[in-house]
Amino acid sequence: MARRIVLTSGKGGVGKTTVCAGLGIALARRGARVLLVDADMGLNNLDVALGMEGRIVYDMTDVLRGKCALRQAVLQDTEYSTLSLLASSHGTDMEEFPSGAFRRMLAEAEGAFDFVLIDCPAGIDNGFHRAVCVADEAIVVTTPHVSAIRDADKVMSLLETYNLHSVSVVVNRVRGDLVAGGSMMSADDIARLLRHRAIGYIPEDDCVTVYAQLGRLGKGNARSDLAMRYIAENLISGSRKIYDCTGEYRGIIGKIKTYLRRQI
Ligand SMILES: Nc1ncnc2c1ncn2[C@@H]1O[C@H](COP(=O)(O)OP(=O)(O)OP(=O)(O)O)[C@@H](O)[C@H]1O
Ligand SMILES: [Mg+2]
Known part of the structure; x- marks a missing residue:
């Protein structure tokens, strides 16, 4: 049976969708069947x-309305055949569907996959509840900013009321130069504050912006791609491989890089 993992955060814009896409690709690269x-x-x-936005014919609301079969709405990636997407449509009011319809739809799909990653x-509110209650595991994504950490903490408390096997943390957009220079909290400190196991740290990386526009997130060899691959490995094997966001800013060369970053 598939592992159903929800990516959530509380605060918007911290990278849930980015991590969902990048992690999905990293898992598919390892041969896992991912929805x-x-x-x-x-x-x-x-x-x-x-x-994949130009290739969508049917989305999940078409399935829920009985316009198509689930398999018709599950879209396969052109590069990684084990990676699929079940898209949603903009502004759908899920309240129009009977309660439990979303859960039943996913239950029908999950037999064919090893991982189902749910982008929350x-x-x-209701959207959060709907996404979390179909999952067995949660990954809470936060950035090193106070408001995001605070919201992540609130979400962690809420998640305790669900029947989840595990809740872990991804700290995204870590600025290694600021952490090394002592002006940003380290990802380790954030995970400790949130009192949950860190499953990955992802550096702030301009490649994310560029690759996201090209629809190539996670498919290159950027630092963020490597960080996503570590998370995939941790999920698959239970290892604790964490990307070192500050590594390149240590030592004499690192100090020069930190200095130069401050000039721009
Ligand atoms: N590690 C990173 N480095 C640089 N930019 C990033 C990184 N992670 C995410 N971003 C950028 O941050 C923005 C928000 O990311 P994303 O859409 O994944 O967040 P989200 O949590 O899904 O947002 P929402 O709550 O609106 O769904 C995007 O422009 C994305 O490209
Ligand atoms: Mg999103």
Whole structure:
């Protein structure tokens, strides 16, 4: 049976969709059969992050309305055959469907996959509840910013009321130069504050912005891609490999790099 993992955060814009897409690709590269589910009905953009937006014929609301079979709405990636997307449509009001319809739809799909990654909307309202209650595991994504950490903490408390096997943390957009220079909290400190196991740290990386626009997230060899690969490995094997975001800013060359970054 598939492992159903929801990516959530509380605060918007911290990188849930980015991590969902990048992690899905990293898992597929390792041969895992992965279904990515866009559970953000308000501002869906997982299809864009994957470069699949132009190929969508049916989405999950078509399945829920009985317009097509589930297999017709599950779209396969052109590069990694074991990676699929179940897209959502912009602004769908899920309240129009009977309660449990989303859960039943996913239950039908999960037999064919090793991982189902669910991209949760921001906030803690019905959309959050719908996405979390179909999952067995949660990854809480935060950035090193106070408001994101605070919201992640609130979400962690909420997640305790669900029947989840595990809750772990991804700290995204870590600025290694600022951490090394002592002006940003380290990812280790953030995970300790949140009192949950860190499954990955992802550096702030301009390649994310560029690759997301090209629909090539996770498919290159950027630092962020490597960080996603470590998370995939941790999920598959239970290892604790964490990308060192500060590594390149240590030592004499690192200090020069830190100095130069401050000049721009
Ligand atoms: N590690 C990173 N380095 C640089 N930019 C990043 C990184 N992670 C995410 N971003 C950028 O941050 C923005 C928000 O990311 P994303 O859409 O994944 O967040 P989200 O949590 O899914 O947002 P929402 O709550 O609106 O769904 C995007 O422009 C993305 O390219
Ligand atoms: Mg998103």
